[in-house]
Amino acid sequence: xxxxxxxxxxxxxxxxxxxxxxxxxxxxxxxxxxxxxxxxxxxxxxxxxxxxxxxxxxxxxxxxxxxxxxxxxxxxxxxxxxxxxxxxxxxxxxxxxxxxxxxxxxxxxxxxxxxxxxxxxxxxxxxxxxxxxxxxxxxxxxxxxxxxxxxxxxxxxxxxxxxxxxxxxxxxxxxxxxxxxxxxxxxxxxxxxxxxxxxxxxxx
Numbered sequence: 700x701x702x703x704x705x706x707x708x709x710x711x712x713x714x715x716x717x718x719x720x721x722x723x724x725x726x727x728x729x730x731x732x733x734x735x736x737x738x739x740x741x742x743x744x745x746x747x748x749x750x751x752x753x754x755x756x757x758x759x760x761x762x763x764x765x766x767x768x769x770x771x772x773x774x775x776x777x778x779x780x781x782x783x784x785x786x787x788x789x790x791x792x793x794x795x796x797x798x799x800x801x802x803x804x805x806x807x808x809x810x811x812x813x814x815x816x817x818x819x820x821x822x823x824x825x826x827x828x829x830x831x832x833x834x835x836x837x838x839x840x841x842x843x844x845x846x847x848x849x850x851x852x853x854x855x856x857x858x859x860x861x862x863x864x865x866x867x868x869x870x871x872x873x874x875x876x877x878x879x880x881x882x883x884x885x886x887x888x889x890x891x892x893x894x895x896x897x898x899x900x901x902x903x
Contacts, residue, residue, distance in 0.1 A: 740765030
């Protein structure tokens with residue numbers, strides 16, 4: 700399987716060679732500890748940088764022996780083509796996977812935190828709902844008691860009005876009886892005085 704992948708990579712690299720500098724592509728320094736990048740295509744040219752294994756480069760011009768490349772920092776120079784590969788180095792893949800795993804772990808922790816917060820909010824909402832139901836029941840009981848109180852208040856006022864009416868009638872009857880008794884007394888007094896007067900006159 701590994702030989703097949705290398706063969707495919709070699710075929711792709713050859714196709715890339717034939718394509719020449721038509722399109723810039725990303726390539727990597729192959730499994731060598733360090734290689735030199737020079738000002739020109741040859742060992743007689745000055746070294747401008749040392750590139751480590753896994754360094755990502757952009758091709759400016761590809762040749763069978765030397766290739767003109769540019770680093771991610773923007774520095775350009777020539778390196779031996781045999782030290783270049785289109786395959787992503789295993790070390791770089793491991794670093795990328797580790798970074799992705801770290802990102803996913805942080806995202807998972809954040810999601811768990813949000814889930815916990817939502818769970819706590821859910822508990823709070825249940826508590827609020829229960830309190831609301833109790834308040835609603837208490838309000839219904841209060842409204843019923845208020846209606847009963849108003850009904851009793853009206854009934855009490857009606858009773859007071861009836862009592863006042865009865866007391867008024869009783870006062871009127873007492874006055875009538877008093878006036879009647881006084882009238883009878885006066886009439887009797889007048890009759891008595893008249894009778895006594897007549898008796899005196901008859902004696903004379």
